[in-house]
Amino acid sequence: MLRLIRGLATAAKPKLQDIVIVGGGPAGLSLLLALKNTPSTSHLGCTLVEGLSLDGVRKFAQDPPENYTNRVVSLTPKSVDFMNNNLGSWDYIQTDRVKFYDNMIVYDSQDSEARIEFDTSVVPGAGAIAAMTEVLNIQGSLLEKIEALNEELEPEHRANIVEKARVVDIKQGEGDLDWPVVTLDNGESYQTRLLVGADGQNSPVRKYARIESRGWPYNRFGVVGTLKLQYEDWRSVAWQRFLTTGPLAILPLTGDNATFVWSSTPELADTLLKVDETIFPHLINAALVLEEVDLNYIYKALKANPNDQLMIEEIQWRLSRIPEEELEEKYPVPIAEIVSGSRARFPLKLLHADTYTAPRVALVGDAAHTVHPLAGQGLNMGQTDVAALVETIETGIARGQDIGSTLTLDYYTAKAWPSNHVLMGVCDKLHKIFSTDFTPIVMLRGFGFKLINMFGSIKDMMIKAVSGNP
Numbered sequence: 001m002l003r004l005i006r007g008l009a010t011a012a013k014p015k016l017q018d019i020v021i022v023g024g025g026p027a028g029l030s031l032l033l034a035l036k037n038t039p040s041t042s043h044l045g046c047t048l049v050e051g052l053s054l055d056g057v058r059k060f061a062q063d064p065p066e067n068y069t070n071r072v073v074s075l076t077p078k079s080v081d082f083m084n085n086n087l088g089s090w091d092y093i094q095t096d097r098v099k100f101y102d103n104m105i106v107y108d109s110q111d112s113e114a115r116i117e118f119d120t121s122v123v124p125g126a127g128a129i130a131a132m133t134e135v136l137n138i139q140g141s142l143l144e145k146i147e148a149l150n151e152e153l154e155p156e157h158r159a160n161i162v163e164k165a166r167v168v169d170i171k172q173g174e175g176d177l178d179w180p181v182v183t184l185d186n187g188e189s190y191q192t193r194l195l196v197g198a199d200g201q202n203s204p205v206r207k208y209a210r211i212e213s214r215g216w217p218y219n220r221f222g223v224v225g226t227l228k229l230q231y232e233d234w235r236s237v238a239w240q241r242f243l244t245t246g247p248l249a250i251l252p253l254t255g256d257n258a259t260f261v262w263s264s265t266p267e268l269a270d271t272l273l274k275v276d277e278t279i280f281p282h283l284i285n286a287a288l289v290l291e292e293v294d295l296n297y298i299y300k301a302l303k304a305n306p307n308d309q310l311m312i313e314e315i316q317w318r319l320s321r322i323p324e325e326e327l328e329e330k331y332p333v334p335i336a337e338i339v340s341g342s343r344a345r346f347p348l349k350l351l352h353a354d355t356y357t358a359p360r361v362a363l364v365g366d367a368a369h370t371v372h373p374l375a376g377q378g379l380n381m382g383q384t385d386v387a388a389l390v391e392t393i394e395t396g397i398a399r400g401q402d403i404g405s406t407l408t409l410d411y412y413t414a415k416a417w418p419s420n421h422v423l424m425g426v427c428d429k430l431h432k433i434f435s436t437d438f439t440p441i442v443m444l445r446g447f448g449f450k451l452i453n454m455f456g457s458i459k460d461m462m463i464k465a466v467s468g469n470p
């Protein structure tokens, strides 16, 4: 701390920039790239600051690991389009590690009749529902495209990335220039016309701007991991089973690979992370098929002894009572293995900033909104933010306005906030409806499922919403 203060005291005058972006996650890198790849904004002086090293991202881009990493997201066709046409980064995506799927099956643990099947292969012109991609693949493609553009741009227009440097202080400038001054822990400082927070859930930029955010923790964790299936599935289906503890999603990857997101209570999440790797695949197979009473019994036994090998037989016996044709037809391909060391958990919460802008400040991505992963929208919403913010900045420039002024920035909140709010409301309500075993709601949701399946047009509407298709 002392060293830091001395460092600050001797720091040189802050470097002036048009835009400083805090955060090198998917949202921050996308914004930096969008600014550099758009003719009317490419001349802006842009610096991105990331607290961590981006070496892992570069390594992934050059020499990807044999197995899928565990942070995988589903990209909507709209996001893929944006990466193709606006960012130009899709050319740098490792497409052999992207899995498009056109079918989604949602079913319920408490009502075997309740099942919705979204099959876009039967909706003319709908295309794929979404593409499963590793977050590292996305970040890697963005970084590679930024580096390629830097080769072409004049030195003074190049994107500047400062990594392994945390923002430790943000203050309003004094004297003639009231632009925010951002101080890094490496002693550098920047004074910027527009400061963008792409700095995640706990956004220091949001705090600096005193933008309130509202929401609540779900008291749930999302447990994730990489799976090997017993055999490659020729169908491209994203499966989601609603359990009383939260939804369990099995999402397809290329070959015999898959990934899962299991929303669970803190107690169950604890068990899921401790269960021995030889037992875990069986536990997932159980959770995809068996009834809640069976599951509660299994959870309890594994909580008491996470290495209780007898549970493997126990689960297999319970599964063997279900006819094989039914298993093949109605459920995912059984899981054979969990990739060693791939399990992790994330606390789930809902958080929405009251606004995305303040004088000389804008928020994008998780800094502006954090959602339940159940509809796979978080990263996609960040892409929509980036598109809206760049459009806002372009308009400001075209009108000869200051890009950091509220006059320019208000359009961004107006454009991005309401649709995100609607989407977040839908995800939140789905979570609430589906994580209960209160009988009237169970009946209602069974009814809802059947109803939705009957009415093709409602289904098409939902599928279009989930896939981000207009």
Ligand SMILES: Cc1cc2nc3c(=O)[nH]c(=O)nc-3n(C[C@H](O)[C@H](O)[C@H](O)COP(=O)(O)OP(=O)(O)OC[C@H]3O[C@@H](n4cnc5c(N)ncnc54)[C@H](O)[C@@H]3O)c2cc1C
Pocket: 022, 023, 024, 025, 026, 027, 028, 049, 050, 051, 052, 072, 073, 074, 075, 135, 165, 166, 167, 168, 198, 199, 200, 201, 204, 222, 223, 224, 261, 346, 364, 365, 366, 367, 373, 375, 376, 377, 378, 379, 380, 381, 382
């Ligand atoms: C279990 C789970 C499943 C998910 N599934 C999906 C899905 O299927 N589809 C989807 O679209 N989304 C999904 N999401 C959400 C998605 O992962 C996030 O929305 C997305 O990664 C957020 O990107 P971001 O760039 O906004 O923020 P982040 O990735 O959080 O990046 C913020 C960056 O800011 C940096 N930073 C923070 N503070 C400072 C500081 N003081 N100085 C310097 N740097 C700083 C951090 O180091 C970090 O790199 C899921 C999330 C979870 C938890």
Ligand SMILES: *[C@@H]1O[C@H](CO)[C@@H](O)[C@H](O)[C@H]1NC(C)=O
Pocket: 066, 067, 228, 337, 338, 339, 340
């Ligand atoms: C990849 O996963 C397989 C299956 O779990 C495992 O056998 C192999 O050792 C893993 N490879 C690496 C490099 O971790």
Ligand SMILES: *[C@H]1O[C@@H](CO)[C@H](O)[C@@H](O)[C@@H]1NC(C)=O
Pocket: 065, 066, 067, 068, 096, 097, 232, 254, 255, 256, 257
């Ligand atoms: C996972 O599936 C196997 C078998 O189908 C493939 O050989 C692998 O290439 C694939 N893994 C990745 C990372 O694509």
